[in-house]
Amino acid sequence: MTIDELKQRIPGVVDAEWHQHKNGGGWVQNTATVDKTAFIEDSAIVYGDARVYGNAIVYGNARVYGNAIVYGDAHVSGNARVGNNAKFEKSPLYIVGTKYSAYQFDNEKLGIGCEIHTVDVWERHGAELGRRDGFTDEQIEEYFDYVHLFAKRIGKEVNTSMCEEKTSTDSVEPINADESEKIESGSEAEVEAEE
DSSP: OOHHHHHHHSTTOOGGGEEEOTTTBOEEETTSEEOTTSEEBTTOEEOTTOEEOTTOEEOTTOEEOTTOEEOTTOEEOTTOEEOTTOEESSOOOEEEOSSSEEEEOSSSEEEETTEEEEHHHHHHHHHHHHHHTTOOHHHHHHHHHHHHHHHHHHTOOOOHHHHHHHTSSOOOOOOOGGGOEEOOTTOSSSOOOOO
């Protein structure tokens, strides 16, 4: 990727504040830290105060930014966005589902499409959110499976009976703003995922 292509992907890029990583040729902002042992593919971007080290690999159109840390044998790929204070020693969960991608936002939250919530919020409101976005009952069950997989990866127990009850067409309590984080299109402060 050229510096001009980088400027199209990240508005406000100043040439002098960026360099290409020697191991892979990906773009790294001078404020970020990337070990020479890490691999940053030519179309990947690391910026902000992000750190990538060890045998970590960032490739595809992936971005690592904010205060995120990617290390060990973690791989960040595709259109994944790892930001804020996320810390990954192993590859973050990323699943291409039948309607949207499901992705690990950080060590506590899972994103499905443009919705990012904790496991507890997905358990209580996942069916409601799915129906609002036009999910079928089968898709709601599919995405509850992804929530359960994510919960297992982070060591959290889930109430599967609560999830099963909510796949019916019964109404559920409305989600409140305190429980929800909604990504705005183009936001640099949040994780984005390809839908």
